[in-house]
Amino acid sequence: xxxxxxxxxxxxxxxxxxxxxxxxxxxxxxxxxxxxxxxxxxxxxxxxxxxxxxxxxxxxxxxxxxxxxxxxxxxxxxxxxxxxxxxxxxxxxxxxxxxxxxxxxxxxxxxxxxxxxxxxxxxxxxxxxxxxxxxxxxxxxxxxxxxxxxxxxxxxxxxxxxxxxxxxxxxxxxxxxxxxxxxxxxxxxxxxxxxxxxxxxxxxxxxxxxxxxxxxxxxxxxxxxxxxxxxxxxxxxxxxxxxxxxxxxxxxxxxxxxxxxxxxxxxxxxxxxxxxxxxxxxxxxxxxxxxxxxxxxxxxxxxxxxxxxxxxxxxxxxxxxxxxxxxxxxxxxxxxxxxxxxxxxxxxxxxxxxxxxxxxxxxxxxxxxxxxxxxxxxxxxxxxxxxxxxxxxxxxxxxxxxxxxxxxxxxxxxxxxxxxxxxxxxxxxxxxxxxxxxxxxxxxxxxxxxxxxxxxxxxxxxxxxxxxxxxxxxxxxxxxxxxxxxxxxxxxxxxxxxxxxxxxxxxxxxxxxxxxxxxxxxxxxxxxxxxxxxxxxxxxxxxxxxxxxxxxxxxxxxxxxxxxxxxxxxxxxxxxxxxxxxxxxxxxxxxxxxxxxxxxxxxxxxxxxxxxxxxxxxxxxxxx
Amino acid sequence: xxxxxxxxxxxxxxxxxxxxxxxxxxxxxxxxxxxxxxxxxxxxxxxxxxxxxxxxxxxxxxxxxxxxxxxxxxxxxxxxxxxxxxxxxxxxxxxxxxxxxxxxxxxxxx
Amino acid sequence: xxxxxxxxxxxxxxxxxxxxxxxxxxxxxxxxxxxxxxxxxxxxxxxxxxxxxxxxxxxxxxxxxxxxxxxxxxxxxxxxxxxxxxxxxxxxxxxxxxxxxxxxxxxxxxxxxxxxxxxxxxxxxxxxxxxxxxxxxxxxxxxxxxxxxxxxxxxxxxxxxxxxxxxxxxxxxxxxxxxxxxxxxxxxxxxxxxxxxxxxxxxxxxxxx
Numbered sequence: 043x044x045x046x047x048x049x050x051x052x053x054x055x056x057x058x059x060x061x062x063x064x065x066x067x068x069x070x071x072x073x074x075x076x077x078x079x080x081x082x083x084x085x086x087x088x089x090x091x092x093x094x095x096x097x098x099x100x101x102x103x104x105x106x107x108x109x110x111x112x113x114x115x116x117x118x119x120x121x122x123x124x125x126x127x128x129x130x131x132x133x134x135x136x137x138x139x140x141x142x143x144x145x146x147x148x149x150x151x152x153x154x155x156x157x158x159x160x161x162x163x164x165x166x167x168x169x170x171x172x173x174x175x176x177x178x179x180x181x182x183x184x185x186x187x188x189x190x191x192x193x194x195x196x197x198x199x200x201x202x203x204x205x206x207x208x209x210x211x212x213x214x215x216x217x218x219x220x221x222x223x224x225x226x227x228x229x230x231x232x233x234x235x236x237x238x239x240x241x242x243x244x245x246x247x248x249x250x251x252x253x254x255x256x257x258x259x260x261x262x263x264x265x266x267x268x269x270x271x272x273x274x275x276x277x278x279x280x281x282x283x284x285x286x287x288x289x290x291x292x293x294x295x296x297x298x299x300x301x302x303x304x305x306x307x308x309x310x311x312x313x314x315x316x317x318x319x320x321x322x323x324x325x326x327x328x329x330x331x332x333x334x335x336x337x338x339x340x341x342x343x344x345x346x347x348x349x350x351x352x353x354x355x356x357x358x359x360x361x362x363x364x365x366x367x368x369x370x371x372x373x374x375x376x377x378x379x380x381x382x383x384x385x386x387x388x389x390x391x392x393x394x395x396x397x398x399x400x401x402x403x404x405x406x407x408x409x410x411x412x413x414x415x416x417x418x419x420x421x422x423x424x425x426x427x428x429x430x431x432x433x434x435x436x437x438x439x440x441x442x443x444x445x446x447x448x449x450x451x452x453x454x455x456x457x458x459x460x461x462x463x464x465x466x467x468x469x470x471x472x473x474x475x476x477x478x479x480x481x482x483x484x485x486x487x488x489x490x491x492x493x494x495x496x497x498x499x500x501x502x503x504x505x506x507x508x509x510x511x512x513x514x515x516x517x518x519x520x521x522x523x524x525x526x527x528x529x530x531x532x533x534x535x536x537x538x539x540x541x542x543x544x545x546x547x548x549x550x551x552x553x554x555x556x557x558x559x560x561x562x563x564x565x566x567x568x569x570x571x572x573x574x575x576x577x578x579x580x581x582x583x584x585x586x587x588x589x590x591x592x593x594x595x596x597x598x599x600x601x602x603x604x605x606x607x608x609x610x611x612x613x614x615x616x617x618x619x620x621x622x623x624x625x626x627x628x629x630x631x632x633x634x635x636x637x638x639x640x641x642x643x644x645x646x647x648x649x650x651x652x653x654x655x656x657x658x659x660x661x662x663x664x665x666x
Numbered sequence: 667x668x669x670x671x672x673x674x675x676x677x678x679x680x681x682x683x684x685x686x687x688x689x690x691x692x693x694x695x696x697x698x699x700x701x702x703x704x705x706x707x708x709x710x711x712x713x714x715x716x717x718x719x720x721x722x723x724x725x726x727x728x729x730x731x732x733x734x735x736x737x738x739x740x741x742x743x744x745x746x747x748x749x750x751x752x753x754x755x756x757x758x759x760x761x762x763x764x765x766x767x768x769x770x771x772x773x774x775x776x
Numbered sequence: 777x778x779x780x781x782x783x784x785x786x787x788x789x790x791x792x793x794x795x796x797x798x799x800x801x802x803x804x805x806x807x808x809x810x811x812x813x814x815x816x817x818x819x820x821x822x823x824x825x826x827x828x829x830x831x832x833x834x835x836x837x838x839x840x841x842x843x844x845x846x847x848x849x850x851x852x853x854x855x856x857x858x859x860x861x862x863x864x865x866x867x868x869x870x871x872x873x874x875x876x877x878x879x880x881x882x883x884x885x886x887x888x889x890x891x892x893x894x895x896x897x898x899x900x901x902x903x904x905x906x907x908x909x910x911x912x913x914x915x916x917x918x919x920x921x922x923x924x925x926x927x928x929x930x931x932x933x934x935x936x937x938x939x940x941x942x943x944x945x946x947x948x949x950x951x952x953x954x955x956x957x958x959x960x961x962x963x964x965x966x967x968x969x970x971x972x973x974x975x976x977x978x979x980x981x982x983x984x985x
Contacts, residue, residue: 145801208812216805219751220797243755246808247762250816258823258921267910267917268832269823275830275914279774280823287766287819334762338773346773642936643943645952681786685871692867699860706856709980710849719984730976734969741863741965752807759811763818770822 061594063147064554068154069132069449073442075158076125081516082165083117086110088513091473095506097494107490108175109192113165115178116196119292120203121161123434127299128153128210130441131238133449135214137545138235140223140563142556145216147592148641153210155602160203163609167195177488179289182270182281186262191613197260198609202602204249204256211245214238223544224583225563229323232543232567233316236323237302240330241295247334248291255284264616282344286337294333297429298326300437301368304390307444308372309567310540311387312379318371319566325364325371332361342413351410358408365401369394384538385459389440392467393432400428403478418488421481427474439466439519447537451550452530458522462515469511476501476508542567547580555589558656589651597637604633698740705729781950788872788949793958796951806959810966817970820922821977827918828982836913837906839982844898848979851894852971855930858887859968862961869957874948877957881941884964888934895927919978926974929967936960 050058059067089110093101102110136144144150167173174196176185185193218231218239231239259281261267268274270281309316316322338346338354372394381387403425407413416422439462446454480501485492492498536546544561545552547569561580565571572580608630615623709726739745744753789795794803829838865880899920902908910920937960944953 146805149805212805212808212812215755215808216801220801220804243758246755246812247759247815250812251766251819254816254819254823261910261917261921265910267921268914269827269917269921271914274832274912275827276917277774277826277830277914280770280826283766283769283774284819284823287762287769334765338769345775350773639939642939642956647952678786684790688867688870692864695860695863695867699856699863702856703853706849706852706975709976710845710852713980713983714845722984723981726976726980730972733972737859737965737969737972741859741968742962752804755808755811756814759814760818763815763821766815766818767822767825770826774826 058594060599061151061596063143063151063592063594063598065132065136065144065147065150066449066551066554068150069129071154071158072125072129072132073449075154075161076122076129079117079121079161079165080126081520083114083122084513084516086114086117088509090114091506091509093490094492094502096503097492097496097499099491102490104490105175108177108488109173111488112174112177112180112192112196113168116164116174116200117161118430119178119296120200121157121164123296123430123438124207125154125157125161126438126442127241127296127434128157128207130234130299130303130438130445131210131214133445134545135235135238136217136221137448137548137552137556138232138543139218139221139226140544140557140561140568141217141221142560142589143221143592144213145220146213148595148598148646149209149213151595152598152601153206153213155598156206156209156605157203158206159602159606160199160201160206163202163606164195164199167192167199170195179285180259180281181278181285182259182262183278185259186270194260194263194613194616197256197263198613201253201256201260202605202609204252205605206602207245208249208253211242211249214242215246218242223557223560223563226568227563229320230563230566230568232302233305233319233322233326234299234302237298237305237326240326241298244291244295244298244330244333248288248295251284252288255281255288258284260612264612279344282341283337286340287334290337290340291330291333293429294329296434297437298329300393300434300441301326303437303441303444304372304393305375306543307386307390307440308375310444310538310542311382311384311390312376313382313540314375314379315567315570316371317374317377318367321367322371325367328364329361332357332364336361339408339410339413342410343417355408355410359405362401362405369398369401382540385454385456385463386440386444388460388463389436389443392463393436393440396432396436396467396470397429400425400432403428416481418486419481420477420485420487423487424474424477424481427477431470431474439463444538445545446526447533447550448545449551450527451532452526453533453537454526455522458518458525462518462522465511465518466515469508469513469515472508472511473505474508476504480505536569542570544568544580547572555591555651555656558589559586560584586653586656588653589656590648591651592648593646595641595646597641601634601637601641604630604635604637606630607633695740698736702733702736705733782948783872783950785872789951790870792870792872792949792951792954794955796955799951799955799958802955802959806962810962813966817922817925817973820925821973824918824922824978827914830915831913836915837902837908838915839919839978840985842902842906842908843979843983844901845983847894847898848975851891851898852975854887854891854894855968855971858884858891859965861887862964866958866961869949869954872949877949878941878945881937881957885934885937885941888930888937888964892927892930892934895923895930899924923974923978926967926970929970933960933964933967936963 059071062068062071089102090107093099093107132144132150136142170191172190172192174180174185174188174192176188176193176196180193180196185196218235222231258267258269262269262271268276270276270278272278305316305322335357336354338350339358342351342354372390376391383391403421407416407422407425443454443459446452480498483497483501485498492502533550535541535549537550538546541547544563547561548557559582561568562583564581569580572578608627611623611626611628611630614620615627617623706729709729712722712725738756743749792799794800831838861880861884865877865884868874868876868880908916908919910916940953940956940960
């Protein structure tokens with residue numbers, strides 16, 4: 043069973059990753075898949091900016107532009123940001139709470155494969171008759187009338203990957219509630235774990251409305267129902283509500299983990315305890331709570347009436363309070379600290395003003411009457427890119443750099459990292475700052491071109507130049523990753539030198555069983571507490587004993603594959619000329635249900651690593 | 667509650683005690699069930715007898731809520747200790763759900 | 777502790793569903809899932825309420841025309857009783873009485889199957905008597921989606937409990953399968969909870985008008 047340290051052939055490694063239930067390997071899978079989709083979404087963004095660089099451009103056609111625009115948004119949110127967030131959570135959270143694995147290792151793998159096949163399905167639309175073109179929000183009035191199968195790819199792809207997300211959310215909740223090591227009370231959990239906890243709860247409650255919305259849209263498009271068909275008594279506002287009841291918490295699902303990552307980074311490189319820890323926890327929970335009360339601010343111009351608009355406007359503005367608490371706590375964490383400007387820290391420092399600008403325009407949008415002016419202009423585009431790029435993407439870039447040594451055992455190059463950082467920061471502000479003004483000048487969103495002599499030329503050109511800066515930054519990052527991986531200089535437990543939390547107490551990467559003996563946590567920033575006592579390792583909370591491990595399994599992959607196959611049948615079922623669709627649906631569902639049946643009938647007791655094996659492992663083990 | 671106890675030193679006494687506790691709980695379950703059936707009968711009867719709808723609707727909704735509380739707290743054992751986390755998540759879900767229902771009854775553009 | 781260890785009545789723990797870490801995780805995770813299901817069904821209820829009696833023309837069937845009190849009553853009784861029988865099954869599970877547990881589960885499955893049969897008859901009736909179909913109106917779409925989602929949950933529950941019974945018929949109770957039986961029964965109760973709201977909100981309030 044201890045194949046861990048052995049050199050493996052390519053085939054064996056591939057099989058290992060296809061069947062793995064180890065949270066650290068699943069993190070790597072999420073990172074790779076999410077990274078590929080991030081580059082894809084970035085390419086789509088570049089096409090958008092090239093098309094909009096000059097007036098009356100014909101780089102892409104109007105129809106193709108709609109597809110690129112839709113896929114850029116959908117890919118970035120569902121297939122890049124979400125999985126990259128999950129990569130960070132999988133890599134870090136079990137280590138931070140001192141667990142050997144997540145609560146449901148099998149489901150963890152299932153969650154990944156569902157996401158993967160859903161994303162693959164969605165992107166296959168490019169080669170199978172055209173991508174979805176109704177925007178990432180896919181408003182029913184528009185998406186019902188979209189010709190071709192693009193929107194069907196959207197519906198089924200998101201349904202499958204959404205299922206994976208829901209599973210991952212439940213898994214992290216159960217992990218954080220049940221699997222904490224002795225002494226790790228809720229109020230000693232690192233902020234990233236806290237934000238994972240809150241985010242998982244948001245996923246649990248926000249994804250079912252999306253599931254329902256997608257089911258209704260699927261029924262309307264594929265099976266002739268009338269949910270959104272006004273002529274048959276339907277109501278298209280239902281989609282908008284369902285989508286945003288999901289969609290607004292989704293924004294917090296993305297940003298809260300970034301907040302968590304920055305909290306870790308700022309404390310680590312200021313070499314100071316996080317300022318106002320308990321208020322940070324409180325603010326995280328409050329943002330999660332308020333996140334469910336504000337969705338209709340996306341719908342101010344729908345005509346819900348002044349009372350509804352007023353309620354949702356006030357609730358939206360209220361979110362500025364906990365967010366403000368966080369901003370000031372981060373500033374005060376740095377205040378008087380012995381700050382070290384590593385690459386992650388640079389991102390963290392740049393994040394604070396960038397994100398605050400996005401927050402301020404958010405408050406402007408929250409003012410319902412003013413929103414009638416801003417609505418559907420580039421002002422809104424600028425706003426949400428300031429929070430999503432300035433918040434989430436900065437957070438992910440910082441997190442990837444910060445945790446790279448923990449995931450792969452080697453450090454990314456700091457010089458190349460700084461080049462990436464500066465070009466990305468400059469490019470980001472170049473691209474999106476000017477878009478506020480383009481919006482205020484009246485440039486609408488989602489248009490494929492604009493006319494000359496309207497005062498929009500310079501602004502759009504600047505924006506496009508900025509996008510190229512960001513693309514350059516990402517290329518440098520990829521080069522950095524390649525160089526680092528080839529050199530593969532191994533580092534120790536705590537490569538940044540100032541690690542505060544449990545994950546830095548074990549080797550990089552950690553052994554497959556994580557902690558040889560579960561560590562005893564004696565306070566917030568458990569590892570730092572031990573360091574301050576002059577120790578170099580954690581005090582164990584249990585004697586050395588056998589460790590129970592889960593078995594690898596190919597079933598998560600086959601379960602997801604079945605749905606992927608069935609989705610093709612469902613998608614083409616509405617075409618009258620295709621007779622093979624029903625058999626394909628049945629075959630796909632049989633694969634899925636069969637895999638589930640095997641899973642439920644075949645006992646899976648896992649296996650044990652024996653004490654003797656652990657004592658042999660001197661160099662790699664955690665001397666907890 | 668009994669469910670939280672593990673086996674004590676005297677297994678046969680312990681077994682007897684547990685069996686008795688379980689039987690007692692089962693008795694409560696049956697009583698709960700009888701009340702649920704009774705509430706259901708009232709609800710159906712109210713509709714069958716054709717009272718004013720302003721009377722019927724609130725009453726049958728209330729009966730449904732009470733029945734569901736019985737299901738959750740007795741049949742699904744939420745009255746036992748150690749269900750705080752579970753209750754938190756279930757009721758959070760319920761809050762989100764009720765907000766959705768409220769929305770769809772008020773601001774979907776009639 | 778070996779997962780497939782044999783137990784006697786005295787060594788059998790008081791709360792077998794939570795006696796192992798795996799059991800505890802399964803138990804908690806399943807409750808969390810039910811929290812998510814609550815939102816899912818609430819969204820379907822909300823959609824139904826928004827689209828209730830929304831039809832394209834005056835000829836189309838409305839809620840007060842189609843629902844039938846006796847049929848709904850029988851279906852409700854079947855499902856409520858199946859909830860009690862699954863409580864009995866769990867009672868015997870806690871007493872380490874595998875045979876009685878299986879017997880009560882069989883009764884539960886039969887009652888559930890009866891409910892499902894009635895529902896199929898009911899849908900068939902609506903389609904042929906009232907031309908109230910999935911595609912005839914927004915009301916029809918919303919009705920069949922909400923009640924059908926519940927029906928699909930019942931069908932899945934039947935498959936689940938049946939396969940659990942068959943799989944474990946030969947080996948009796950242990951700490952590996954006890955949590956499985958327990959969460960299946962939680963699921964069954966949850967289906968009942970949803971039905972309580974369906975018969976109240978959809979059928980009874982539908983008939984009242």
